[in-house]
Amino acid sequence: MANMVLKELPKFEMMAFNAETGKFVKVSDEQYRGKWAVICFYPADFTFVCPTEIAAMNAKLDELRSLGVEVLAISTDTHYSHKRFVETEPLLKGLKMTIGADPTGEVSRAFGVYIEGEGVALRGRFIVNPDGIIVAEETIAPAVGRNVNELIRQIKAWQHAYKTGEVTPANWRPGKKTLPVNTDEEKMTGRVGDYVTIEEILS
Secondary structure: OOOOOOOEOOOOEEEEEEOOOOEEEEEEHHHHOOOEEEEEEOOOOOOOHHHHHHHHHHHOHHHHHHOOEEEEEEEOOOHHHHHHHHHHOHHHOOOOOEEEEOOOOHHHHHOOOEEOOOOEEOEEEEEEOOOOEEEEEEEEOOOOOOOHHHHHHHHHHHHHHHHHOOEOOOOOOOOOOOEOHHHHHHHHOOOHHHOOOHHHHHO
């Protein structure tokens, strides 16, 4: 596996199933450059944890779009499999997401999440900023699903940091204190506790 944080979004092109339109489409990295994006790998269609993750992401898709975020899910299944999966899995009723097909594992390898010998991807989730740079990566083994609310919290924090140059402490949410190192770096050094308390961090 390769760490992708602070690296450029890999180039890719693949077939996909657009569940919102019910059509097969081609997607590529070019569609996600110049905007905030989430590229989200999952192991396989017709499994158990995977539809819960996709459904949770879909339930928050309007909120993500309101933040200017594009979302692409990817597995190593074909686009035909994706279509059948969406049509038969009850949790995916009303799905609006696009699901990319990576049957050769080429794209999964480019992101460092391909499990050689098994032909599937780990649960890898990548936040990409408008400069095409991956700023966050979460990669976990297949047995445990990820938290879409934490993803949204991170996106909001990254968007604030990108816009202002400020940095955000642990657990930051909009409306909470930031750390203005862009203006008070020398004053803050070794004195972060003068700006924010552990109670404020955990609240």
